Structures are given as structure tokens and as C-alpha cells.
Amino acid sequence: MGILEKISEIEKEIARTQKNKATEYHLGLLKAKLAKYRAQLLEPSKSASSKGEGFDVMKSGDARVALIGFPSVGKSTFLSLMTSTASEAASYEFTTLTCIPGVIEYKGANIQLLDLPGIIEGAAQGKGRGRQVIAVARTADVVIMMLDATKGEVQRSLLEKELESVGIRLNKHKPNIYFKPKKGGGISFNSTVTLTQCSEKLVQLILHEYKIFNAEVLFREDCSPDEFIDVIVGNRVYMPCLYVYNKIDQISMEEVDRLARKPNSVVISCGMKLNLDYLLEMLWEYLALTCIYTKKRGQRNPMAVWCCDCG
Numbered sequence: 358m359g360i361l362e363k364i365s366e367i368e369k370e371i372a373r374t375q376k377n378k379a380t381e382y383h384l385g386l387l388k389a390k391l392a393k394y395r396a397q398l399l400e401p402s403k404s405a406s407s408k409g410e411g412f413d414v415m416k417s418g419d420a421r422v423a424l425i426g427f428p429s430v431g432k433s434t435f436l437s438l439m440t441s442t443a444s445e446a447a448s449y450e451f452t453t454l455t456c457i458p459g460v461i462e463y464k465g466a467n468i469q470l471l472d473l474p475g476i477i478e479g480a481a482q483g484k485g486r487g488r489q490v491i492a493v494a495r496t497a498d499v500v501i502m503m504l505d506a507t508k509g510e511v512q513r514s515l516l517e518k519e520l521e522s523v524g525i526r527l528n529k530h531k532p533n534i535y536f537k538p539k540k541g542g543g544i545s546f547n548s549t550v551t552l553t554q555c556s557e558k559l560v561q562l563i564l565h566e567y568k569i570f571n572a573e574v575l576f577r578e579d580c581s582p583d584e585f586i587d588v589i590v591g592n593r594v595y596m597p598c599l600y601v602y603n604k605i606d607q608i609s610m611e612e613v614d615r616l617a618r619k620p621n622s623v624v625i626s627c628g629m630k631l632n633l634d635y636l637l638e639m640l641w642e643y644l645a646l647t648c649i650y651t652k653k654r655g656q657r658n659p660m661a662v663w664c665c666d667c668g
């Protein structure tokens with residue numbers, strides 16, 4: 358029996374056990390077991406975390422949106438509201454332990470929405486189920502970063518750092534740099550624009566650091582050293598991200614207003630069903646972006662239809 362099944366067995370037993378003096382210890386023991394199994398699940402499993410595999414959920418529909426956030430920000434509540442799938446929501450952290458897919462039907466398209474376990478600081482190093490969650494995020498067309506409006510900004514920068522550290526670039530486009538390693542001939546460096554952040558010397562130093570001594574480099578835009586490194590390393594994912602501040606029913610109007618004005622941000626309340634229509638509209642726009650900027654030309658693209666739709 359897998360851990361998830363054991364958890365579900367115990368939960369069922371707790372549910373059918375009457376609460377009284379005689380069952381007090383039995384229930385206590387069951388709950389302790391439950392906590393132990395939950396903790397075990399949150400340990401990085403060696404095979405999964407070293408390979409960085411995601412949860413096994415089939416892609417379906419026209420696009421995939423992943424819900425990323427700290428525990429208990431309301432991801433599951435959101436999935437249950439927007440789709441016909443029910444994902445358990447509760448006030449304790451790590452209620453969700455796997456990837457739960459639902460479908461949003463919007464303007465004739467099927468958008469796959471993935472509810473995921475909460476991630477915490479250190480997720481990228483394998484803390485909790487972080488690596489699996491991040492591996493799923495990499496396969497999405499758009500990430501919704503769900504944040505608790507009652508908590509500080511620090512949660513947002515922590516999550517961004519986690520995603521950055523595994524090569525996910527949020528709301529950035531691929532740097533317009535041509536880079537081709539060669540067999541010989543040294544480093545040929547050119548640019549079509551004035552560079553204010555990188556110089557030929559810096560580019561050479563960086564390349565030598567990566568033991569690259571022969572290559573053709575052409576900057577077509579004023580990129581930073583970090584962006585150049587991204588190009589050398591490759592394997593980066595450039596993804597639109599919508600920051601969704603949930604639970605605005607708990608904060609002042611002034612604070613709501615401040616959050617709503619932030620770039621790429623939407624404020625909502627799942628509890629009071631506030632602003633969900635607007636969130637869908639924004640999501641739709643972000644999905645159209647992935648179509649325009651990242652899908653290869655000539656490739657059959659299910660979202661091409663949408664682009665014509667939204668101009």
C-alpha cells in the first residue's frame with residue numbers, strides 16, 4: 358500500500374470512529390499515524406527528487422495552468438470554485454499532497470488547471486514536495502502564483518527565488534542573443550545595439566568560466582550578464598506568471614487598492630467570490646501571450662485560434 362492510500366485509510370477510519378471517552382486513545386493514535394505519514398510524504402523521496410520528476414498528470418485540453426503558492430493560501434479552494442473538480446481545502450497546511458487537475462471552460466477552450474501541494478522555502482533543494490511541484494510548474498503554459506493578501510510581500514520574493522533557482526524565468530522573454538559554440542576560431546563578439554550592461558571582455562570572462570573558448574556571440578538587445586548566462590546554460594523556461602492575491606476579504610480597502618495596482622497582479626477572494634471573472638480575463642490574456650511569444654512557428658498550435666480571437 359502506498360503512503361497516500363494509507364493516509365486515506367486512516368482518514369476513513371477516523372471518520373467512522375465515534376468520538377467518546379472510550380475511543381480517545383485510538384483516535385489519538387490514528388491522528389499521530391496520520392501526521393507521521395503526512396510528514397513522510399513531505400520528505401523528499403530519493404528517486405523522485407533527484408530526477409526532479411513531477412507528479413504524473415496527463416496534459417489535456419488547450420493549455421495548462423499551474424497553481425503555485427505557500428500552504429493554505431487557498432489554491433484548492435480556487436480549483437474547486439473554478440472547475441467541476443473538488444479538491445479538499447482545510448485550515449491546516451499541506452492539505453493537498455499531490456497534483457489535482459481540473460478543467461476551466463472559457464470562450465470555447467479547455468484550460469487545464471493544476472492544484473498542487475504548497476511549497477516552502479528550500480523547495481528547489483528538495484524540501485517538502487518542492488521539486489515535484491516545480492517540475493510540474495515547468496510544464497505549464499502559465500503559472501498562477503497564489504499569495505495570501507494578509508501576509509507580507511516576502512512570500513512572493515521567496516517563491517520567485519525558488520523558481521528562479523531552477524531556471525524558471527517569470528514574465529521575461531528569452532534574451533535576444535545569438536550564441537553558437539564552435540570548434541575553433543576563438544570568440545567572435547558582435548552587437549547590433551549599444552550595450553550598457555555587458556562588454557566584450559565580460560562576455561569572454563563568462564565564457565571562459567564555462568570553459569568555452571570558441572563561439573559566436575551576437576547581442577541583439579541590451580542584455581544583462583545574468584541573461585547572457587541563461588543563454589549559455591540553456592534549459593531555461595520563460596513563462597508568464599499572474600500574481601493572485603487571495604483573501605482580500607481580510608484586508609482594508611486601501612491595502613486591496615495597493616495590491617491591485619502592482620504589475621501582473623490580480624486581487625480576489627475565493628471566500629466571497631470576488632473578482633473571479635476579472636481573473637479569468639487576465640488569465641486568458643496571459644495564455645494568449647504564450648502562444649505569440651513561445652510557440653514555434655509552423656508547429657500546430659491549439660492556441661493559435663485564440664490569438665486570432667484576441668487580436
Ligand SMILES: Nc1nc2c(ncn2[C@@H]2O[C@H](COP(=O)(O)OP(=O)(O)OP(=O)(O)O)[C@@H](O)[C@H]2O)c(=O)[nH]1
Pocket residue numbers: 426427428429430431432433434435445446447448449450451452453454473474475476603604605606607625626627628629
Ligand atoms: N478568509 C478567506 N479564507 C479563505 C479564502 N480562500 C480560502 N480560504 C481558507 O483558507 C484555508 C486554506 O485553503 P486551502 O484551499 O486548503 O489552501 P491551499 O493553498 O490549497 O492549502 P494547501 O493544500 O495546504 O497548500 C481554508 O480554511 C479556506 O477556507 C478567502 O478568500 N478568504
Ligand SMILES: [K+]
Pocket residue numbers: 428429430446447448449450451452453
Ligand atoms: K490548507
Ligand SMILES: [Mg+2]
Pocket residue numbers: 432433434445446452453472473474475
Ligand atoms: Mg490545497
